[in-house]
Amino acid sequence: MHRIETSRLTADHAGIARAAELLRAGELVAFPTETVYGLGGDARDGRAVAAIYAAKGRPSFNPLIAHVADVGTARRYVTWTEAADKLASAFWPGPLTLVLPLREGHGISDLVTAGLDTLAVRVPAHPLAQALLAAFGGPVAAPSANPSGRISPTTAAHVHAGLDGRIAAVLDGGSCGVGLESTIIGLNGDPALLRPGGLAAEEIEAILGRPLARHATGDAISAPGQLLSHYAPRGAVRLGASAAQGNEVLLGFGPMACDENLSASSDLTEAAANLFAALHRLDATGRPIAVAPVPDHGLGAAINDRLRRAAAPRDS
Numbered sequence: 001m002h003r004i005e006t007s008r009l010t011a012d013h014a015g016i017a018r019a020a021e022l023l024r025a026g027e028l029v030a031f032p033t034e035t036v037y038g039l040g041g042d043a044r045d046g047r048a049v050a051a052i053y054a055a056k057g058r059p060s061f062n063p064l065i066a067h068v069a070d071v072g073t074a075r076r077y078v079t080w081t082e083a084a085d086k087l088a089s090a091f092w093p094g095p096l097t098l099v100l101p102l103r104e105g106h107g108i109s110d111l112v113t114a115g116l117d118t119l120a121v122r123v124p125a126h127p128l129a130q131a132l133l134a135a136f137g138g139p140v141a142a143p144s145a146n147p148s149g150r151i152s153p154t155t156a157a158h159v160h161a162g163l164d165g166r167i168a169a170v171l172d173g174g175s176c177g178v179g180l181e182s183t184i185i186g187l188n189g190d191p192a193l194l195r196p197g198g199l200a201a202e203e204i205e206a207i208l209g210r211p212l213a214r215h216a217t218g219d220a221i222s223a224p225g226q227l228l229s230h231y232a233p234r235g236a237v238r239l240g241a242s243a244a245q246g247n248e249v250l251l252g253f254g255p256m257a258c259d260e261n262l263s264a265s266s267d268l269t270e271a272a273a274n275l276f277a278a279l280h281r282l283d284a285t286g287r288p289i290a291v292a293p294v295p296d297h298g299l300g301a302a303i304n305d306r307l308r309r310a311a312a313p314r315d316s
């Protein structure tokens with residue numbers, strides 16, 4: 001791939017204006033959201049969207065999330081439902097993605113949807129993401145801003161380490177507060193949890209007043225991009241560890257001796273925010289990683305989902 005210079009844009013008016021101008025020119029810009037950094041391109045421009053897949057080295061056309069400024073904009077692209085209204089009122093802007101049927105005349109590139117008749121939409125809460133969407137004035141397709149299969153980025157430095165030379169710019173907004181990708185809910189049928197994420201499934205069920213359908217991984221109905229091996233560090237990952245063995249470094253949870261602790265006070269929100277940055281640091285040691293157990297409720301379900309994928313057998 002032809003290398004280009006990746007510029008670092010600052011979190012001010014000039015940086016946001018430049019980022020919007022690059023998006024309008026069909027270029028790719030990584031930007032912070034409250035979950036992880038996204039690799040943004042104009043969702044209506046097939047060439048820009050194709051460039052996202054190329055920059056990430058994404059092996060196949062997995063559908064992408066369209067990021068929009070507000071509910072009104074989302075409704076231009078998808079058929080709205082009562083459940084969508086309840087969830088958007090409760091949780092947007094925020095770490096929630098809704099999958100809904102595409103509307104006639106939507107104008108979104110089919111590379112975004114990978115040819116499906118549904119679109120994943122999200123209104124991010126991060127002030128820089130909001131400012132960028134307002135300045136750009138259109139839908140922004142954005143997967144996480146990491147090379148395909150690697151650990152997701154929660155700082156601008158993570159993005160530079162993975163994608164320098166492949167994208168036009170990174171808008172630097174410091175660390176992401178939530179630290180896990182958005183929770184994805186399918187609403188083109190009975191409400192279903194397609195990907196656990198930064199908003200606990202229990203909170204969504206409380207607003208809907210009913211349990212979410214949960215599809216097993218690998219189920220054709222679940223988020224098609226949920227590959228089993230993902231978020232992979234270079235070394236092996238062993239889960240459920242009570243101590244490091246041999247050469248391993250230990251990723252802890254709760255009060256314990258370890259190399260990195262997700263949360264010494266056993267706080268799942270703090271653990272979510274620390275997860276990817278801790279994995280990046282342990283990965284840099286080049287040693288295998290042992291991981292202490294994390295409780296499986298609330299945000300712990302999403303943390304364990306990411307850890308299982310990090311530990312899964314790799315294709316390559």
Ligand code: TXA
Pocket residue numbers: 033035036037038039062063064065097099113116118119120122124142143144145180181182183184194195222223224225226
């Ligand atoms: O927090 C996030 O969601 C971040 C930030 C940047 O917003 N984005 C993100 O995108 O995690 P990505 O591409 O890494 O994950 C998008 C997921 C994939 O698993 C994909 O299969 C699923 O969304 N998806 C997208 N469109 C879909 C659709 N129409 N139906 C079902 N799943 C869909």
Ligand code: MG
Pocket residue numbers: 143144152
């Ligand atoms: Mg991703």
